[in-house]
Amino acid sequence: MKEHSNMPKIRSTTVLMVQKDGEIAMAGDGQVTLGETVMKGNARKVRRIYNGTVLVGFAGATADAFSLLTKFEAKLEQYQGQLERASIELSKEWRTDKYLRHLEALLIVADKKDAFLISGKGDVIASDEGLLAVGSGSMFAMAAARALVKHTSLSAKEVAIEALTIAGEICIYTNTNIVLEEL
DSSP states (O other): OOTTSSSSOOEEEEEEEETTTTTEEEEEEEEEEEETTTEEEEOEEEEEEEETTTTEEEEEOHHHHHHHHHHHHHHHHHHHTOOHHHHHHHHHHHOOOOGGGGGOOOEEEEEOOOOEEEOOOOOEESSSSEEEETTTTTHHHHHHHHHHHHOOOOOOOHHHHHHHHHHHHOOOOSSOOEEEEEE
């Protein structure tokens, strides 16, 4: 099916994960935008799963993200909470499954020891610096978080909130209605 160029594109989401000093914080903004219109201001894009031991944040088409979230939860169950194995197996299935390969979303997943960005292209990316971000304002949030981690003594939670606030002040597809989860 050919995409119509005059159809407004849904843009939404900035999700940032910060690992610092043994703490993990994941924050997401609440804005969903259709074309030039804010459709929703308080969407919840960050969640706790697997008995509250895993954080997940998502960007992209909402239905696609929820489909992937359900698949990821099943992989976590299948591999007894092994985050890396579940992430790799989801990425393999996502890339090769006839239905899943068309889903347009990105996931950030984290537990107390690991964190990964998972894409449908087969990417399972771990951060060397304890920061991962996805979505429209992700590069603004990532830049702010890098500076805050390097030049302040803020906690993971404080870095996540401040960096997402900065992104919300710059990116028109990101707001400052922040949902935060911590491990």
